[in-house]
Amino acid sequence: MGLVITTIASGSKGNAYHISDGQTSLLLEAGVPFKQIQKALKFNLQSPVGCLITHEHMDHAKYTNQMLSAAINCYMSTGTASALNIEHHRIKTIQANKQYQIGTWTIIGFDVQHDVNEPFGFLIRSKEGDVLLFATDTYYIKQRFSGITHMMIECNYAQSVLDQNLEDGKIHNFLYKRVMKSHFSLENLIEFIKANDLSQVEEIHLLHLSDKNSDEKLMYETIAKLTGKRVIIAKGE
Incomplete structure (x- = not known):
């Protein structure tokens, strides 16, 4: 069946995202109500073995309690858990660059750069050998990767558009600077792609x-031309 990704x-x-390897499913982020997740998956939701949460901002973690109430373990860094300040036996803290087994999935959290307390990216491997x-x-990923088959990666803004919005007064200088120090641009993504081995990549989801x-x-068009891979713009409700 292979890896199936649903935005x-x-x-x-x-x-919020859902991935399945045909045996078990895994949720990524808890930024929308659990009912919305169920509806998006047409209530055909295999019991998720867990939910990975990258950081504490509400558009990624607001509904963590609903995940916990649905008996779903939530995995995150110690810093994210501390910032969320939720006491629950299903909160599972993990350390960067250590391997963990969650159902049929093997996951490794790695450090990323954002204006929060210990944010993570995740390298997720299925039993069948897919690597997400x-x-x-x-705004920066220092690690280099090989063997990736699928990418789900932020492409938040284009520098040319951001610059034009500043010039037109559509964005204040403070927010302009914050965007560049907290989110991945098209230009950063291009450099990241050039620095990594994408020979096995099947598809790239821009988030x-x-x-x-x-x-x-x-x-x-830029990422498709650069990589020659299938590119998908992540869209949800």
């Missing part, structure tokens, strides 16, 4: 596009 929601209003790189809300600072057509 439930992607963007500043909320983020999941990274969002970061968390900004409503105001992105250019979907430009991003799709």
Whole structure:
């Protein structure tokens, strides 16, 4: 069957994704109500073995308690758990660069750069050998990867669009600077792709596009031309 990726929601209003290897399913992020997740998956939701949460911002973690109430273990860094301040036996803290087994999945959390307390990206491997790189809300990824078959990676803004919005007064200087120090741009993504081995990649999902600072057509065409891979713009409700 291979790895199946479903975008439930992607963007500043909320983020949630579902992956399945045909045996067990895994949720990524808890930024929308659990009922929305069930509806998006047509209530055909295999019991998820867990939910990975990258950081504490509400568009990624607001509905953590609903996941816990649904008996879903939530995996995150110690820093994220501390920031969320939720006491529950299903909160599972993990350490960066250590391997963990969650059902049929093997996961490794890695450090990313964002204005929060210990944010993570995740490298997720299925029993069948698919390797998914999941990274969002970061302006820089220092690690290099090989053997990736699927990418789910932020492409939040294009520098040209952001610059034009600043010039037109559509964005304040403070927010302009914050965007560049907290999110992955098209330009950063291009450099990241050039620095990594994408020879085994089957598809690239572009996540968390900004409503105001992105250019979907430009991003799709640029990454498709650069990589020669199938590119998917992540869209949800």
